Amino acid sequence: MPLFQSLPGFREFYPEALARRNHLFRLWRQTALTFGFVEYDAPVLEPLELYKAKSGEEIEQQLFSFTDKGGREVVLRPELTPTACRMVGAKANALKRPIKWFNIGEFYRYERAQKGRERSFSQLNADIFGEAGVEADIELIALLVQCLTAFGLTEQDFQVRLSDRDLWCYYLEALGLDEARVRALLVAIDKHERLGDAAFKNYADQFGPLDAVLKGKILAFLQIKSLPQIETALKPFSGGKLDARIADWRRLLDGLAAMNLARFVEVDLGVVRGLAYYTGFVFEAFDRKGDLRALAGGGRYNDLVKKLGGPDLPAAGFAIGDVTMGLLLEQRGLMPAFINAPDVCVAYDGEAGRLAAFPDIQTLRAAGVRVEYPLKELAFGKQLKAALESGAKLALIYGGDELARGVVKLRDLTERHEREVPREQVPAAVRDFLTGA
RNA sequence: GCGACCGUAGCUCAGUCGGUUAGAGCACCAGAUUGUGGAUCUGGGUGUCGCGGGUUCGAUCCCCGUCGGUCGCCCCA
Structure with missing residues (x-):
């Protein structure tokens, strides 16, 4: 039993969990970029006043707030909208219109955790500033929909x-x-x-x-x-x-x-x-099944930039959270299984096989291919078993027999068949295999 | 902030009507294994029975408190 535990509601992401979260972030980011939104980032810690001004004081009980060493009342941000309004408001005259911004970040609330809600959670935020017409609302709703359909969700979901x-x-x-x-x-x-x-x-x-x-x-x-x-x-x-x-x-x-x-x-x-x-x-x-809380929410907030001291700038935006989204994708079987899988696993015979494999491993990795190999020599059976369990599609076999003949075996781990390739052609053969050529 | 339920290994759980050294499956680690697939065999328990206190000759078990978890309420950004 560990002596220290993480604080309640704060999440630790072991590699498998982080791979799932990254999957969300990757598609969200890609989708927002295709809609012409640009990414920005902002502080995680903000002055309490930023939220008090807008939401009234009773919300303070839900804020993760404390006094810092300089005596300032500070808050781990519960949402991004006020921060975004401050940033845009401060430079509104210098920003090209329309202002289409997005951010992916972590947010906090001081509350008891429950299904679909933690004390820390991540969100995609997307906002359009400076456009009062419904064109902005259309653009945002279209982005929201694609941020969900990008994962394979449909109007059935x-x-x-x-x-x-x-x-x-x-x-x-x-x-x-x-x-x-x-x-x-x-x-x-x-x-x-x-x-x-x-x-x-x-x-x-x-x-x-x-x-x-x-x-x-x-x-x-x-x-x-x-x-x-x-x-x-x-x-x-x-x-x-x-x-x-x-x-x-x-x-x-x-x-x-x-x-x-x-x-x-x-x-x-x-x-x-x-x-x-x-x-x-x-x-x-x-x-649609209705057993989860809201996936995303948003709308127009035409007065907020001005209320926070900026110019009179119309705005609208939305946020999607990672917690409910992750639950829904799991429920629908839309969360990929082998997100951490390498492309290629190497198996080798002895120190000579290891050293023979290294140049190819380096070449492939430099070309962006994800290559994994056993740090310590294992029996071939174990190496191949490990290769299979890793989710890799291809194994490269640097055995003594093959090396003596100047070849390497490429084993297709899915189809369970293999062929030999002259050593100098290994990187090209691997690339062809991975691109389906 | 409020309420209900729960807490034994990494996971799922058993167990002790209160009694000596706490178990199983899965997972994990090592080996059998010097060349080919999720296998098999062997070995390994990896544990502060959440924590603290009380009752008791003796507590993982009973009592109280506390911490943590789950679910719900409030709230939802």
Whole structure:
């Protein structure tokens, strides 16, 4: 039993686990790059104020915060959005538009771990700054979908639920509610799926019981699952803001349809997202079987850059977490098995065989081929067994008989057959084999 | 922060109605093995029975506390 343990909720990545995580990171990064997003990085430790300013003080209990040796109140970052807003805000005038940034990093929260949640977790964050139109929202949702389909997930596995805080605000205003009531109702709407009627308790405590007719309208609006339903519900209120918003919706959905993404996206006004800083379209990706928590979430936060002291810069973004994503890929059998496998395993006979193999090993490695060989000589049976268990596709055999004849055996570990190749042709033969030539 | 359940080897677990030196399978290590496939055989236990205290002649077992884990609540970035 080890004397020291890692801190609760903090994850250690043994090679196999890290290979799985790297698999996620690699495809996320590749996908974000293909969408023209550029990668940046940011501090892991931030001043407490950065999050207090935005989220209110009660969130502090969820923050991994402490006082540093200089007496500063600091936080292990719980999310990237405020940091990104600060960075972009500071140089907004110098940055080429559109600003499409992504980052892959680790985040922290001080909380009891549970399924799909740890105290440390990694996320892909992707954001677009400086574009107020639905073009940015389309781009982000398209990236989100491809960040999931890149792993082999399909519309059978997940869906993106799309909603709109602006639409909710405009609708509730049209029903005659003031700003404070609207804000309280958005919280209730966010909780309604989980809590049902109890979601309205906080509102009732604050403003008294919700009028039954009003509540009926809100509950009906919350069930909406399509644009035509939105249009029908809003007919009595037709006018400037609402009409323009419906036009935004149409352009958003038309754009997604033209990208052939309609099958992944479902209108669902029951989603509004808990965080106060969201302003317009919001979306969440869910496992369709529904036994996991959200895979990803995001939306528009047009006011945040300014609130954090920057210019008035519209923005939208999303994040995908590695924990739920990893669970889903495991469940669907989409996590590759031999991620750490070498391309080639060498087996050799004695010191002479070892030395004969070394030049080829060096040449192949220099060419980017992953080559493994036993550091200490083992019986051939064991060497080949180890080669097979490693997941390598090819074994190179430097035996005494072969070397005496100036050849090396290439053994196809999958097909179980082998052929001899003149020693000087080994690197070329290996490359041909690996490229399928 | 709250609640429920759990804690014996790297993993899955057995065990002791409280009794001497704590077990199995898998995994791992070494050898049989000086040339060919997940095999077989031999050898190896790799352990502070989570930790601390209490009860007891004696505690891995019973009691209390604590730490850790799992799941849920709160919250969800």
